[in-house]
Amino acid sequence: MSEAALGRFYADGEIIARQGDVGDCMYVVQDGEVEIVLQEDGVEMVLRSAGRNEVIGEMAIFERKPRSATIRAKGNVRVLTLDKQNFLRRINEDPSLAFRMIETMSHRVRELSHEVAALQAALRERESKHTG
Amino acid sequence: MIAGSTDLDEGLNANGESVLRDGSRIAVLGGGPAGSLFSYFVLDMAERVDLRLEVDIYEPRAFEQPGAIGCNMCGGIVSETLVQNLAMDGVFLSTEVVQRGIDSYVLHTDVGSVRIATPNDEMRIGAVHRGGGPRDVTEPRWESFDGYLMTSATERGARVIRARVEEVGRVDGRPTVRVRGGEAQSYDLAVVATGVNTSILKTFEGLGIGYRRPLLTKTLIREYYLGEEAINASLGTAMHVFLLNIPRLEFAALIPKGDYVTMCLLGEEIDNALGDVFASAPEVRAVMPAGWDPEAPSCQCLPHINVRGVEKPYADRVVFIGDSGVTRLYKDGIGAAYRTAKAAARTVIFEGISERAFHDHFQPLCRSIRSDNRIGKFAFVLTRLARRFTFVRRAILTISRDEQERGRRPRLSGVLWDMFSGSAPYSDIFKRMVHPALIARGILALPGSCARARKSPIPASGTVQP
Numbered sequence: 016m017s018e019a020a021l022g023r024f025y026a027d028g029e030i031i032a033r034q035g036d037v038g039d040c041m042y043v044v045q046d047g048e049v050e051i052v053l054q055e056d057g058v059e060m061v062l063r064s065a066g067r068n069e070v071i072g073e074m075a076i077f078e079r080k081p082r083s084a085t086i087r088a089k090g091n092v093r094v095l096t097l098d099k100q101n102f103l104r105r106i107n108e109d110p111s112l113a114f115r116m117i118e119t120m121s122h123r124v125r126e127l128s129h130e131v132a133a134l135q136a137a138l139r140e141r142e143s144k145h146t147g
Numbered sequence: 148m149i150a151g152s153t154d155l156d157e158g159l160n161a162n163g164e165s166v167l168r169d170g171s172r173i174a175v176l177g178g179g180p181a182g183s184l185f186s187y188f189v190l191d192m193a194e195r196v197d198l199r200l201e202v203d204i205y206e207p208r209a210f211e212q213p214g215a216i217g218c219n220m221c222g223g224i225v226s227e228t229l230v231q232n233l234a235m236d237g238v239f240l241s242t243e244v245v246q247r248g249i250d251s252y253v254l255h256t257d258v259g260s261v262r263i264a265t266p267n268d269e270m271r272i273g274a275v276h277r278g279g280g281p282r283d284v285t286e287p288r289w290e291s292f293d294g295y296l297m298t299s300a301t302e303r304g305a306r307v308i309r310a311r312v313e314e315v316g317r318v319d320g321r322p323t324v325r326v327r328g329g330e331a332q333s334y335d336l337a338v339v340a341t342g343v344n345t346s347i348l349k350t351f352e353g354l355g356i357g358y359r360r361p362l363l364t365k366t367l368i369r370e371y372y373l374g375e376e377a378i379n380a381s382l383g384t385a386m387h388v389f390l391l392n393i394p395r396l397e398f399a400a401l402i403p404k405g406d407y408v409t410m411c412l413l414g415e416e417i418d419n420a421l422g423d424v425f426a427s428a429p430e431v432r433a434v435m436p437a438g439w440d441p442e443a444p445s446c447q448c449l450p451h452i453n454v455r456g457v458e459k460p461y462a463d464r465v466v467f468i469g470d471s472g473v474t475r476l477y478k479d480g481i482g483a484a485y486r487t488a489k490a491a492a493r494t495v496i497f498e499g500i501s502e503r504a505f506h507d508h509f510q511p512l513c514r515s516i517r518s519d520n521r522i523g524k525f526a527f528v529l530t531r532l533a534r535r536f537t538f539v540r541r542a543i544l545t546i547s548r549d550e551q552e553r554g555r556r557p558r559l560s561g562v563l564w565d566m567f568s569g570s571a572p573y574s575d576i577f578k579r580m581v582h583p584a585l586i587a588r589g590i591l592a593l594p595g596s597c598a599r600a601r602k603s604p605i606p607a608s609g610t611v612q613p
Contacts, residue, residue, distance in 0.1 A: 020242040021230060023269040043234045046242060068239040093242075096269060097231045105232055108512075109486075111493055114195065115237055 021045055022095035025088035034085040038075025039099045044068065047092030052085045064089060070119060076102055158335060164501035165464060167335060169199045173495075174324045174334040175305070176312055176347065178206025178297050179219050179277075181469025181484035182340030186300035187238070188492035194303075196496060202304065203334075205324065207311040210294035214282030219293055220344060220368060220450035221480065222402055222411040224249075224386070225273035227265070227570045229482040236489075238299055243290040245273040246405035247378075251385040252567045254547075255430045256533075256540040257392070261547045262385065263564050270384060272568060274404045281370040281407055281445035289405055315350050322464055336500045338491060339467045340484075343451050348471060356462035361470070362455035367412040367422045369444040373436060378403045381436040388567050390534050390543075391428055397527065398477065399425050400567075401434060407445065408435070413477055417449065452480070456517045461505030466491045473513040476520040477527070478569030483516060523573030526566065526580060541596035546588050558585040 022045040025031055032038060034054055042049075044067055051062045051071065062084060065071045075082055076099050088094075106112050160166045167173075173189065175182045186202045193200045210217045225233075230240060248270025253262045265271045275292035301307060310326035315337065317323065322337035341347055343363055351358045373381070382403040389399040397414040412422060425431060426441030435441075453470045460472030468491050469484035490512045491505075498504040533539045546559045562579050565571040579585065 021240060021245050021248040021270050021273055043239065045239075067241075070234070095230070095234065095271070097234060101228060101231055102235060105235070109489060109493070111192065111489070112232075112235055115235065 020093055022093045025092050025094060027088055027090050029088045031086040031088060031092075031094055032072055032075075032082055034083065035081045037079075038072060038082045040096045041070060041072040041076050041099070041102075042086065043070050043095045043097060045093040045095050048089045049092055049094065050087050050089045052087055053083070054085065070097070070116075073116060073119065075099070076116075160499060164499050164503060165335075166499040166501075167193075167198060167200060167495060170201070171335040172201045172203070172333075173336045173338060174322065174332070175202060175204045175338045175340060176315070176324070177340035177342060177345075177469075177471070178204045178208070178210075178300075178307060179293055179340060179342055179469065179484070180296055180481050181342075181471070181488045182206070182338065183293070183296035183300040183305075184238075184485055185338050185340060185468055185488035185492050186305040187296070187303050188236075188489050189495060190300070190303035190305060191237075192492055192496040198496070202300075202306065203332075204297070204300065204305050204307045205310065205312050205326065206297070206307055207309060208278070209309070210278050210291040210297065211287070213279040213284035213287065214446065215448070217278030217291060217294075218448070219277040219342070220448045221277050222368060222400065222409055223275045223277050223292065223404070224402060224479075224481075224569075225275060225292070226479045226482050226568055227271040229479065229485055230271060230273055232482075232485060238296070240273050240275075240292075240295075241290075244292055244295045245275055246289045246407075247274040247384060247403050248272070249274055249384055249386050249402075252564060253385045253387045253434075254543075254563060254567070255387060255389045255391075255434065256544065257430060258537060258541050259544050260430075261544050263547070263560050263567075272386070274386070274402050274409075276404060276407075281372070283372060283445045312347055315347065315354070317354055317356075320463065335464065336495060337465045339465065339471045340469050340488070342470045343453050351465075351467075354462075356465060357459050358462065358465075358467065359457060359459075361453040361457050361472075363451040364413075364415075364454045365417045365449050366452050367410075367417045367419070367447065367449055369410040369422060369426075369447040371408045371410065371435075371439070371441075371443075372406060372445045373408055373439065375406050377436045378406070378408060382408060382434060386567070387434050389425075389428075389430060390530065390540060391425070391430060392534050393421070393424055393428065395421055396425060396534075397531070401431070410444075413452075419447075419449075422447070452477075456513065456520070459510075460487075460513055461502065461509055463502040464500050466495075466500075466505055466509060473516050475516060475569065476523040476573070478523075478566075482569065486512060486516070519572045519574050522577050526573050526577050529580060530566065538593065538596045542589055542592040545592045545596055546585075549588075549592075556584075558582060558588065 048064055048066050050064045053060045053062050158168045175186050249272035250270045251262050251264040277293050278291050279287050313327050314325040322334050323331040325331040348360050387401040395415045400411045402409040453474045456473030460467035468487040474480050474483040490509050494508040498508045550557045550560050565576045
């Protein structure tokens with residue numbers, strides 16, 4: 016991995032953004048892979064991974080709430096920060112910049128809908144086995 | 148409103164103004180950042196509104212080739228803001244395109260140097276080769292920036308015509324383009340993104356559309372081969388800028404890239420002799436590795452840059468973007484190409500291609516860039532004062548170092564960072580330059596700076612966060 020490329024280098028396991036912290040930026044993975052991890056009641060759950068050119072942590076830009084999950088390096092990774100202030104200023108000048116963000120979020124909602132449907136199906140199957 | 152959604156077959160909206168429709172043809176003259184980004188954005192937006200367009204990019208250069216044949220003659224800095232904006236627009240600058248990420252600026256003067264770093268020590272600025280690299284490159288290890296943007300446009304559906312445009316005209320109000328040995332092609336819209344180092348712009352003055360070429364000045368750009376290791380050990384990942392009291396020299400920078408260092412000079416009546424004077428200055432030699440020969444550049448050029456934008460960079464079915472129209476003074480020309488390209492794309496898709504559409508929806512951005520440049524000129528007058536007077540240079544170094552050591556709010560460091568990097572509008576920089584708190588810091592630093600200026604110079608160095 017190039018030492019002189021854009022972004023910041025994180026070694027395997029290093030935290031890029033921590034669950035519960037207030038975020039003022041989102042990230043784009045320049046090189047390598049990161050994982051999005053949810054910690055609840057001391058239990059850790061990997062929600063998904065993100066690879067090269069994927070934008071992550073965008074909820075912090077639109078919600079004034081603590082980060083909902085931790086972003087962690089999975090192997091060596093290079094990540095570029097995208098500032099909230101710059102992004103919102105640019106949207107003010109160029110509303111079409113929001114297209115892509117809405118597209119990304121819409122894609123995530125679709126993925127989550129599929130996951131919810133799959134979980135419901137699995138739950139129904141489990142319940143029918145118990146009752147049967 | 149979506150301009151292309153008219154029901155009329157003639158490409159006119161309900162007000163009788165020209166709009167794009169399914170099958171409309173667009174000629175983009177020039178495949179540099181402005182032309183390629185316009186093509187990318189216009190095709191992206193057209194797809195979103197279900198509009199089918201044909202986009203031809205006329206570009207004779209082959210950007211993958213080293214030397215003049217593939218070069219767009221530019222320092223090759225992609226500002227912090229532009230790196231982020233491109234990423235938000237889905238144009239990701241990979242490690243193959245960015246030859247070196249820049250994480251700091253080092254300001255050099257005859258009385259010392261100071262380093263200004265990005266927050267979190269992150270590489271937030273991209274140093275790129277616009278073409279295939281200097282003429283002595285035998286095996287290119289990086290991808291050309293302009294070539295990458297052009298590929299992004301062709302992946303969206305643009306077609307590249309590798310030919311030099313010889314003639315432009317207007318027939319029945321529609322623009323026509325003719326290349327050598329070819330017949331004139333009629334288009335619904337011509338987008339002029341040729342830059343200023345071309346004679347074709349003169350042709351547009353003769354079309355009676357009110358276009359007048361921008362005011363130009365020369366710059367000097369030299370590329371020196373040093374090798375990656377030598378650059379890592381000397382210039383590192385910092386861009387080096389110089390405030391030296393050399394007559395005619397306004398601003399100078401050394402930009403480290405993969406195996407090369409780019410030297411950029413701005414000023415009055417720039418020529419090779421001025422380049423030689425700068426390259427032999429002790430402050431420059433101190434930065435470059437031992438054994439460097441300033442008289443042996445790999446290549447050099449004296450391109451023109453736009454220093455006063457076009458008053459009316461549009462007409463009915465014609466729009467001028469990037470350097471051909473309006474750009475930022477001295478800095479962030481690629482950023483201005485991005486902004487004007489995207490504003491033009493938005494206008495033609497959502498508002499139309501009439502003169503009025505461009506006046507109402509494209510011209511405001513051009514006007515704001517021109518106004519900002521007027522403030523920029525004044526900001527550069529202040530940096531000229533710093534070049535002229537030793538005590539001002541000392542005060543700058545003292546304040547910047549003080550901001551670092553005492554963890555004070557980086558008022559001057561932030562101003563210097565944005566002046567060098569082109570990351571913020573000049574109006575914003577100027578407001579911070581004349582902030583009472585910064586002026587107070589300056590007044591407090593002056594007595595000591597004046598006293599030291601009379602004694603022997605004390606080298607000053609340090610790292611500050613903007």
